[in-house]
Amino acid sequence: DIQMTQSPSSLSASVGDRITISCRASQSISRYLNWYQQKPGKAPKILIFAASNLQSGVPSRFSGSGSGTDFTLTISGLQPEDFASYYCQQSYRTHWTFGQGTKVEIK
Amino acid sequence: QVQLQESGPGLVKPSETLSLTCSVSGGSVSSNSYYWSWVRQAPGKGLEFIGYVFYTGTTNYNPALNSRVTISMDTSKSQFFLKVNSVTAADTAVYFCARFMTMIVGDYFDYWGQGILVTVSS
Numbered sequence: 001d002i003q004m005t006q007s008p009s010s011l012s013a014s015v016g017d018r019i020t021i022s023c024r025a026s027q028s029i030s031r032y033l034n035w036y037q038q039k040p041g042k043a044p045k046i047l048i049f050a051a052s053n054l055q056s057g058v059p060s061r062f063s064g065s066g067s068g069t070d071f072t073l074t075i076s077g078l079q080p081e082d083f084a085s086y087y088c089q090q091s092y093r094t095h096w097t098f099g100q101g102t103k104v105e106i107k
Numbered sequence: 108q109v110q111l112q113e114s115g116p117g118l119v120k121p122s123e124t125l126s127l128t129c130s131v132s133g134g135s136v137s138s139n140s141y142y143w144s145w146v147r148q149a150p151g152k153g154l155e156f157i158g159y160v161f162y163t164g165t166t167n168y169n170p171a172l173n174s175r176v177t178i179s180m181d182t183s184k185s186q187f188f189l190k191v192n193s194v195t196a197a198d199t200a201v202y203f204c205a206r207f208m209t210m211i212v213g214d215y216f217d218y219w220g221q222g223i224l225v226t227v228s229s
Contacts, residue, residue: 036216043203094167
C-alpha cells in the first residue's frame, strides 16, 4: 500500500489568512495526487486533481503543487466557507489511499 | 447531472452481512472512464477506500478488507452493490458510493453519494 501522511492534523486560522497543508506519499506517485474538501455531514468534494489542476468551479484561491512524494495545498485568503476538513488522495496505484485529513478551524 | 444514492439498512448485527446499493442517475454506468467505488468513514475518522467495480465486472478491493468484501454491478439497472461479511463494530461508518473518473489529465472521485450511516450493533 502507498501510505499518505498529511500535516498538520489540524490548524486554526483567521479569515483572510494564507494556509498550507502538506501531504507526503510513502513512495513516488508522480503527480497522481488529488485534494478534497469535506464539510461535516457531507460527501467530499474534489478541489485539485493531478497535483495542481483546479477543478472547474473551484475558487482560484485554492492551489496545489508538488510531485514525487511531497505535495502542498494552499488556500490564499481563507474564506468562512473554507473551514472544513481536507484530504489528499493518491491515484497512482488502484488501491487508492487517502491521507488522514487536516481540519481547518476558525481561530 | 450525475447523481448517486446509497440505500440499505442502517443497522446490522455483529457477524452478519452489510448490504448496500448505490443507484446512479444522469449518466451511463457503462463507460471505460469510470470506476464505481465504495468509500467509508468511521465516526470522527478519515476516508477509507473499500473497492471498486468496473462496468465489465472487474473488481479491486482494499487488501485490508479483501476477504470480507464483494462489490458487484447491474448495468441494466444502473446500480452497484456492496457486501461486507462478518461485520463487527469496527465496520460502523458512513458508507459513500462514488464515481472515480479516469482521463488523460488526471483520475479522481468526481461524484459522490450523500453517504449512509451503517451501525453494527446487537
